Amino acid sequence: MAEKEASPPNQPKPESTSVIVRAYPKIVYLYLTWLASIVCGLLQPAAEVITADGALRLSGEGASMAFTLGRVWMAIFIFNMLVIAFEFSRIRSVAIAFFIIAFIFAALHFEFLGSVGDFLGGLELMMNKVFYFTFAAVFTLIYLLVYINTRFSYWEIQPNEILHHHGFLGDVNRYPTRGLRMKKEISDVMEAILLRAGTLVLNPEGVDRPILLENVINISRVAEKIQRLLGTLKVRIDQGRIGGDD
Secondary structure: OOOOOOOOOOOOOOOOOOEEEOOOOHHHHHHHHHHHHHHHHHHOOOOEEOOOOOOEEOOOHHHHHHHHHHHHHHHHHHHHHHHHHOOOOHHHHHHHHHHHHHHHHHHHHHOOHHHHHHHHHOOOOOOOHHHHHHHHHHHHHHHHHHHHHHHHOEEEEOOOEEEEEEOOOOEEEEEEOOOOEEEEEOOOHHHHHHHOOEEEEEEOOOOOOOEEEEEEOOHHHHHHHHHHHHHHHHHHHHOOOOOOOO
16 A cells, blocks of 8 residues: 655745835825724714704703713824824824823813813714715725825835836836945824834935835834845845846
């Protein structure tokens, strides 16, 4: 009886021969507002028309729910606008955190925290389903266009060269990787929290100005992949096999 052939041992997964890097516009950080618009639109009670003045009104629990959703949506929207408008460095973030803590303690000491809460709770911010779903639809369209654009405009890091793919006709710019210097910058704490994003700075040899790739999502993972790829290039140079086998 023939012996059963032994199964081959598990082979290690081959290393990738290139790393794709995509730089996104800042609107990607507004995904919280996009999600909030969808959720609030689903939870928003139906409006009822009061014929006395022809205005849209909600009564009872429906009005309370609508006002709560409006305040939550506005808070998320303002937070997203602050992320876009300002750069929250580590020092600035710590200063803001201390300011908030100091404000809370001062409010408790001088007993005006309740007044602030009553003021914010009394804001009758209400948007209807049409507003929420229209906002969500606009964001969905924009994100779809951003996704399509980043499929045609991106950077590809290979062991021996950097390729910049851009344009719908497949135009390519080439830069050497020999002597390449790379720097990972995470200067905005909020952007790092939302999408673990940052800026990748590439300095190819012989290029006058560095290449800035901003808003790279999962930048630490991308930088690690590039480092491994450049490490493979260094081994090939040390072995005298750059550009192919001898």
